Amino acid sequence: MKKKVLLAYSGGLDTSYCLIYLQSLGYEVHTALADTGGFTKEELDVLATKAIKLGAASHQVLNIVEEYYQEGIRFLLYGNVLKNQAYPLSVSAERVFQARAIARLANQLNVDAIAHGSTGAGNDQVRFDLVFQALCPGKEIIAPIREKKLSREEEIQFLKEHKVEMNFDKALYSVNQGLWGTSVGGKETLGSNGFLPEEAFPSKVTESASKSIVIEFEKGQPVGLDGKKMKPVEVIKALNALGGSYGIGRDIHVGDTILGIKGRVGFEAPAPAILIKAHQGLEKHVLSKFQLQIKEQQSLWYGQLMHEGLWLDPACRNLEAFLESSQARVTGKVFVVLAPYRFQVHGIESKFDLMNNLFGKYGEMNSLWSADDAKGFAKIFGVQQMIIQKVGEHAGE
Amino acid sequence: MKKKVLLAYSGGLDTSYCLIYLQSLGYEVHTALADTGGFTKEELDVLATKAIKLGAASHQVLNIVEEYYQEGIRFLLYGNVLKNQAYPLSVSAERVFQARAIARLANQLNVDAIAHGSTGAGNDQVRFDLVFQALCPGKEIIAPIREKKLSREEEIQFLKEHKVEMNFDKALYSVNQGLWGTSVGGKETLGSNGFLPEEAFPSKVTESASKSIVIEFEKGQPVGLDGKKMKPVEVIKALNALGGSYGIGRDIHVGDTILGIKGRVGFEAPAPAILIKAHQGLEKHVLSKFQLQIKEQQSLWYGQLMHEGLWLDPACRNLEAFLESSQARVTGKVFVVLAPYRFQVHGIESKFDLMNNLFGKYGEMNSLWSADDAKGFAKIFGVQQMIIQKVGEHAGE
Amino acid sequence: MKKKVLLAYSGGLDTSYCLIYLQSLGYEVHTALADTGGFTKEELDVLATKAIKLGAASHQVLNIVEEYYQEGIRFLLYGNVLKNQAYPLSVSAERVFQARAIARLANQLNVDAIAHGSTGAGNDQVRFDLVFQALCPGKEIIAPIREKKLSREEEIQFLKEHKVEMNFDKALYSVNQGLWGTSVGGKETLGSNGFLPEEAFPSKVTESASKSIVIEFEKGQPVGLDGKKMKPVEVIKALNALGGSYGIGRDIHVGDTILGIKGRVGFEAPAPAILIKAHQGLEKHVLSKFQLQIKEQQSLWYGQLMHEGLWLDPACRNLEAFLESSQARVTGKVFVVLAPYRFQVHGIESKFDLMNNLFGKYGEMNSLWSADDAKGFAKIFGVQQMIIQKVGEHAGE
Amino acid sequence: MKKKVLLAYSGGLDTSYCLIYLQSLGYEVHTALADTGGFTKEELDVLATKAIKLGAASHQVLNIVEEYYQEGIRFLLYGNVLKNQAYPLSVSAERVFQARAIARLANQLNVDAIAHGSTGAGNDQVRFDLVFQALCPGKEIIAPIREKKLSREEEIQFLKEHKVEMNFDKALYSVNQGLWGTSVGGKETLGSNGFLPEEAFPSKVTESASKSIVIEFEKGQPVGLDGKKMKPVEVIKALNALGGSYGIGRDIHVGDTILGIKGRVGFEAPAPAILIKAHQGLEKHVLSKFQLQIKEQQSLWYGQLMHEGLWLDPACRNLEAFLESSQARVTGKVFVVLAPYRFQVHGIESKFDLMNNLFGKYGEMNSLWSADDAKGFAKIFGVQQMIIQKVGEHAGE
Known part of the structure; x- marks a missing residue:
């Protein structure tokens, strides 16, 4: 009987290679795509058809948008997490949830191995391996691109030899899209200087006049936009579209x-950018000084662990x-004004x-x-500082 | 013999009141203005003349721009300090240095008391009191506006009774200018919603085309702009002017x-905004992961202590x-592009x-x-996570 | 009609003075003692009789031992909180809970004012004031000892004039007893050098042979001792008695x-000392590295806020x-050996x-x-350190 | 020409095996022992003779006690570093300094490879590898015990085959001695319960009467004992001897x-235990509240990085x-009383x-x-807490 493997499949060159290659090793290859909000229904259908055509024994789309929000994004927003004060962890976070969904399916399908298309150079391999190890401890992890150190050309060569027809043109920019943002890599990001050109970003800037919007939060979650109640995921989608424009x-x-x-x-992450700043603006008004101060430290930790693929660590449950x-x-409303390439709370x-104003207005005598x-x-707030000074003088410092 | 008092004088309504009022109490009043970069030579001359005219026994301008940079701003920049992720502590920081300069002079002049024009409502009174207590422990601190809970109208009434002629019109916006930024208060900032209108800001936006600039740093300090070597204070001034436009x-x-x-x-703080983001951008490339992580915590502390007027606490020396x-x-160059109301590193x-690229390019196999x-x-990075999972299952969790 | 005041009464000189003094001002004085585990039934009865005899309109004993444990001690134990690595916050914590119970009663009795016997020198006045302000915002706070700057002798004089008979001898050591420890002040603690003598401590050392005990924890709470299931408060009491000996x-x-x-x-705090070290010993085995690391920071914050009387701040709820x-x-058992003046986990x-040992033994090949x-x-764990070194050499550092 | 390797040699079974094994591979093997204070002159001589006898082309003793103190221990003491509130990092710290000394010598000797005797199970391999990678980037790292997964018996077998005569009896306890403490492993430490017996510890308890000592610190460094000025390393040695007894x-x-x-x-670490507690006791008197609070966080980081072998990371320089x-x-004196198995500051x-007492005594009116x-x-310290309460009630919370 054939050994079974579950492949985390995205339809790109790398995972197409893996699908063919794993079959060539004699595996019965099952594929699955864990959707974190980066695909349309049509795209998902095309990819499913393609997987089957390339020989997948089965293909499943795992819609994890809601669990990704409930168990991940929600806390990133609570924590106003921007890695290095900039990056909403768009890709980092979704990898963990994709890996978990794939691992869950691997256990259900009772496969012998689990495969991903990551190279040996970057973060994704670690994120996948970490989750697979923890959740599928008995299963072999296969990462063909990493193990064989394949170049793009070698992969194409192999696929052509196996009669695979697909578009082998290299896109100028590699794009990874999800609910919490889109990452964009290209020649400008390879070195230490250079910004991405307009055309590198998936969204097109169509607006030029500024626009006022109102975001409604309830216990930290976005639940409404411009007076209309919406589910958090819907608010995020709407703000991605609006902010993208x-x-x-x-x-x-x-x-x-x-x-x-x-x-x-x-990266391009309109909703995270707007929501985090709006949420933070609201927090500055409703949280105590100590809540703000301590929360800032906690959030750094949460972002750090999420970034490094350690989200399964129970420390994350505690931080959550x-x-x-x-x-x-x-809870409350935040008033934001959008303008081309910027916004203001x-x-x-x-x-x-x-x-x-129960207590009078700031700046006036109260x-x-x-x-x-x-x-x-x-006097008392400064008493220690004063003693320190005095003691120093007395000691002839 | 008359008792002597040194008054921290800024020429506004409050300190003009104090100057007259303290004389009415029988004090010989000396005035001083500690300049942190917010005045032109002409403005300072006008204020000096005015102080003497209002009866000051002596008036001194204390130029503390350089020491403010060397002992304060420099570390705020090293720490990328933005209070609540937004505010470069423009006013907070300068109060401490102004208070210290005034305290130093009070000791030199051997005055009996030291006075400031703060109300009892805000931060400034605390910052002044704290520094005066520590550095002039024997001297009485007088804050007439605070103690007498005076309204604006009462102050004006008193000044008119004492034949003082000055412009008593209330400005629509109260502005405090210094090297590290300008604060602006007005009716929009009294409540929780509302942004300042264009005319509230001292600078005028005159540029519409984007502009590339190059900032040069040496050991964290800004030392050049667009290829021209400059002192840090000069870079800040130039960026305030340029960014302001x-x-x-x-x-x-x-x-x-x-x-x-x-x-x-x-507030409006063009140079701090640009410099902090540029400096931070450089740091992300040259500091280790742990330096970045630990420094972020330290900087929160430094900003917190500076904000609360506790800069004399030796903890600040340790953080510095x-x-x-x-x-x-x-050390290196940072490439920044300015555009109206925004900029991009x-x-x-x-x-x-x-x-x-000693070690190959990011994203490629290395x-x-x-x-x-x-x-x-x-495998090893995730070993604890895996054990935790296993132990939990084994324990029937 | 007489104004009513509720006095936090402990039966000592200071609060006896307050009881008489407040009556002399015309108040109807109600007294209450919030018991955090520092009194026997007999002591409480004696104090009640005394309060009534001294003129209290009513006296209540508020037994808050269980709520003190559930809402305070429990979290101090979870956090292994030892202020400055030494002090289990024995007194600090109980003041907050006493103040809260008194405030609750003050609202029920609908008194006009609330009084405490603290001086103006120490922490307790702040802890009382803070809680009273937050929970009884309309009521006046009266602290006669603080306000009148009374010396011990003046208080005695006043009480004698009012025909109060009580033991006016000053104890050599002032002792404050509660469930989570006993503080002891005396001449040795007034200066910076000197340890308390044996007789200063309330407990008597009667044991000389070492003794093994087993403490059982469930989700961080102590629930058993030497095989016997007990409520947490009972474990604490038992360990205070045993450790005290x-x-x-x-x-x-x-x-x-x-x-x-x-x-x-x-201070003397046998149960906190043993329980915290035992609890921490268990945590080192069952928590992840990141849980331990992050928890340590959180606990410092929790202890700091509790110490400073800021336990009502919502940040404390978040930390909890x-x-x-x-x-x-x-959850598990901890094995501890007691010996005179020390113990070992x-x-x-x-x-x-x-x-x-699911995974093999530590130290052996696994x-x-x-x-x-x-x-x-x-290799990878050290790759950044290596790059840093290389880059430095290359840059001629 | 033979390839050259430098072996970090300690004279035990593992490194003796390595010495013979590396020769059997055709290497010219040079040995070095980096002494962190764990050997007597006699022991070092015996080990040197033995290394040469086993075929070492050269043997060097690198006395790094002083640099270990100056660059490592000193900061561990400043930071009162006790890992997990217990362990002074006795072994962890010395490995880094031993590795650095060995790496330095490897570069001087211009060897092709560098070898250590660590297994693949524990921390030491990582600490050695990390330092060697950073400081000797071109050189191969050989760890024969790790690579060949050798059991103790296989090593002995191999050595006997190579006619090596040494004591092959396994000691009941494996001991690693250095200036900053001695680690002791044995059957009691393999599981989660069990304390080491008296005979497992290298020092013998000979004292029964308590003894008062005075430790003198200058800018955080121990510089005197009982009135006698000494170098820090001498104070540590003296306290190890005295505390050990x-x-x-x-x-x-x-x-x-x-x-x-x-x-x-x-572990047994008399000097670290006494010095850290004494030093900390002094700090509580001379540092500000904020220094103590911030320093505690910094020290956790320093201990963490040192423990994980990341001492070369520039973050450590910043923390230092x-x-x-x-x-x-x-700076000052600390009074400590020693008693069997315990001590008290x-x-x-x-x-x-x-x-x-410039300002009056604590506890009295000042x-x-x-x-x-x-x-x-x-009132003001509690104002936010009060507002939070009020706002909550008003909002119907």
Whole structure:
């Protein structure tokens, strides 16, 4: 009886190679695509047909958009996670959830092995391996492109030899699309200088006039846009479309790969850019000083673990409990103005706003304390600094 | 013999009131203005004349721009400090240095008391009090506006009674200018929603075409612009002027005051915005992953202490030692493109760039490790996660 | 009609003074004692009788031991909180819970004011004031000892004038007892050098032979001792008694008061000392590296906020959510050996032990990875360090 | 011409095997022992003779005690580093310095390869590999025990075949001695429960009466003992001897290895235990609240990086700059009392003591602030907590 393998399939050159190659090794190859929001129904159908045509024993589309939001994106938003102050972890996060869905299916199909198309150079191999090891401990992991160190040309050569017909032209830009952003690599991102040209980005900038929008949050989750109640995933999709038409959320991420080298990649993430800044703007009004301060540290950790594929570590569950708890009052409206290539948070409205006129307006004399209270506060707040100074002088410092 | 007081004087309504009021109490009032880069020579001359005219026994201008840069701004830049991810601490930082300069002079003049014009509502009173207490421990601190809870109208009334002639019209926007940014308060910042209109900002947007610039850093300090070597303070001034003409660096800061209430203030800080993002862009290429991660935490602390007027705390010296040490390799050029109301870092060039082609290009197969190395790495990197999963299953979790 | 005040009463000189003094001001004085585990039934009865005899309109004992454990101690244990690596926050924590119980009663009794016997020198006044302000915003806070700056002698004089009979002898050591430890102040703690003598501690050391005990934890809570199931509060009481007979958990805490000066106080906390070290010993076996690392930072924050009386800040709720989540697997037995004045954790047993022999023994060659995997791991784990070195040499550093 | 290899040699079974084995492969084997304070002059001579006898082309003893102190231990002490609140990183730290010394010599000798005797199971292989990779990038790393997965019996068999005569009895406890502590492994440390017996520890407990000592620190470094000025390394040696005679500093460390599994090892570290607690006791008196708080976080990082062999990462240089700066006032005497198996810090004396009687005694009414100041402080310190409560009630929370 043939050994069975489940291949994480995306329809590109690398995973097409893997599909043929694994069959040539004698495997019964099952394919699956874990969709995190990067494909249309039509694209998914085309890919399914293609997989079967290339010999897949079965093909499944795993729609994980909702679980990706519920278990991943939601917390990235709670934490306002922007890796290195820039990157919403668009691709990093979705790999973990794709790997988990594939692993789940591998266990259901009772396959002997599990395969992915990652090279040996980057983060993805680690993210896939980590999740597979943890969730499918008995199964062999096969990564043909990594193991055989194949060049693009060698892959094409092999596929042609196996009579595979597909478009072998190399796209100028390699694009990875998902609900939480699109990464874009090209010649400008290979070196340390250079920004992606307009045409590298999948969205087209069509708007020139500025536009005011209102985003509604409930306990940290986006639940409405311009007065219309929507599910969070729908808000994200709508903001990706709208923000994309303004060219919002484009930047270049420079960071440390899990393997220790620096990497540079372009991205376009309109919804994450707008939502994170809006959410953060609301938090500044409704969270305490200590919540803001401590949450900032926690979020750095959450982003770090997510980036390095360690999301299954129970530390992430603990951080999520913290983050969820912190959102109890993050409810209200945020007013944002979009303009070409930029946007501005104009303000918020919330019943939990601590800048509340229950107590008088900021900047004016208020009823919360007297001048003497303020003097007393300043005196005691500075008492240690004063003692330190005095002691130093006395010690002849 | 008359008691002597030194008044931190800025020429506005509040400190003019203080100057007259303190004389009415029988004090010999000396005035001083600590300039952090917010005044022209002409403005300073006018203010000096005015102080003497209002009865100041002496008036001094303390030019502290360079020390403000060397001992404060420099570290804020090393730390990429943006309070609540937005505000470069434009005003917060300068208050501390102004207070220190005033305190130094108070000790030289051997005055009995030291006075400032802060109200009892905001941060400034605390910053002044803290520094005065530590550096002039024997001297009384007088803050007439705070102590007498005066309204604007009462101050004007008092000044008119004392035959003071000055412009008593209230400006629509209260502006505080310094080398590291300008704060702008107005009716839009009193509530939780509303952005400042164009006319509220001191700079005028005159540019519409995008412009490429090159900023040169040496050990973290900006030392050149577009190929011309300059002192750091000169780079900052040039970028304030240039960025101002693009309307860059405008935003609203929402944060916790030292006294526990939330506050909201507009600001315009072109040079800080551009320099911090450029500096950070360079750091991402030349610092190690751990340097970036640890530095981020340190910088939050440094910003927090600076914001709360606790800069004299020796913890700040320790953080500065850390920050200075972290800049050893932050040397190179940063390429930035300015456009109206926004800018983009396009890349960097540095002999310390860790994304170096000594070792092959990112994204391609490299010579640093083999496929087996990568597999081994991933296996061990994920071993704890795998054990945790296994142990949980075994324990029937 | 008389104004009503609720006095937090402990039966000592200070609160006896307050009870008489507040009556002399015309108040109807109600008293309450919030018991955190520091009194016997008999002591509480004596104090109640005394309060009524001194004129209290009513007296209530608020038994808050269980809520103190459930909402406070439990999280201090989860977090292994030892302030400045030494002090289990014995007194700090109980003040907050006492203040909350008193505030609750004040609202029920609908009193006009709320009073406490703290001086103006230390932490307790801040802890009381903070909680009262937040939970009884309309009520006046009266702290007679603080306001009148009374000396001990003046208080005694006043009480004698009012015919109060009580023991006015000053104890050599001031002791504050509660479930989570006893603080002890005396002449040795006033300066910076000196340890408390044997007689200063309430417990008597009666044991000389070492003794093995087994503490059982379930999700981080102590639920059994030496094979006997017990409620957490009972485990704590039993360990306080047992550890006390060995003189375990005695030390001196040096720290920063909320007011900025340094303070020094002796304490005896047998149960906290043993439980925290045992709990931590168990955690080292069942938590991931990242859980341990992140939890350590969180716990510092939780201890800091608790110490400074800021436990009502919602940041504490968020940290508690983190801590609770982190305890999911902190279940098992800890083996401890007690000896006079010290104890040693000998080991643990847990179904969640990650040092599990499912995978072979530590120190021996194991089946989790091969030599090649380890080489690959080390190579990649060190790749950034190597690049940094190389780049530095190349740049002529 | 023969290829040359430098072997890190310790004289035990593993490195003796390597020495013979590498010769059998045709290498000219040079040996070196990097002494971190764990050997007597006599032991070193014996090992040198043995190495030559086993065929080493040359043997060198590298005395790195002083540099180990200056560049490593010193900062571990500044940071009060106890991994997992227990372990002074006795072995972890010395491996890095041994590896560096060996790497330096390898470059001087211009060898082709560099060898160590680590297995594939533990931390040491990673620490050696990391340093060798960074400092000797061109040289092959050979770890025969790891690569050949040899059992103890196979090594002995091989050595006997090669006519090597040495004591092949397995010691009951494997001991690794250095200036900053001795690790001890044995059957009790293989599982999760069990403490090492008296005879497992190298030191013998000979003292029963308690003894007072005085340790003198200057800018954080130990420079005197009982009134006698000494070099830091001498203080450490003296405290190891003295503390060892009391059985002080013995414990079991449970922690995460670099490879992700949990490990457990006994240790005896009298000087680190006493010095760290004494140093910390002094710091509590002379550092500000913020210095203590921030330093605690920094130190966790420094310990973590040192533990994982990443000491060459420039982040360590930055942390060292922080730590060094923090020690400016850590000068004074610490009074410690030793007793069998335990010790107690009794107090300190320092001209920088912030608990200074310049300002009155702690616990008494002081001259630094008034009752009104304290009330005002508490009011404002709690204002945010109060607003949060009020806003919540108003919002119907």
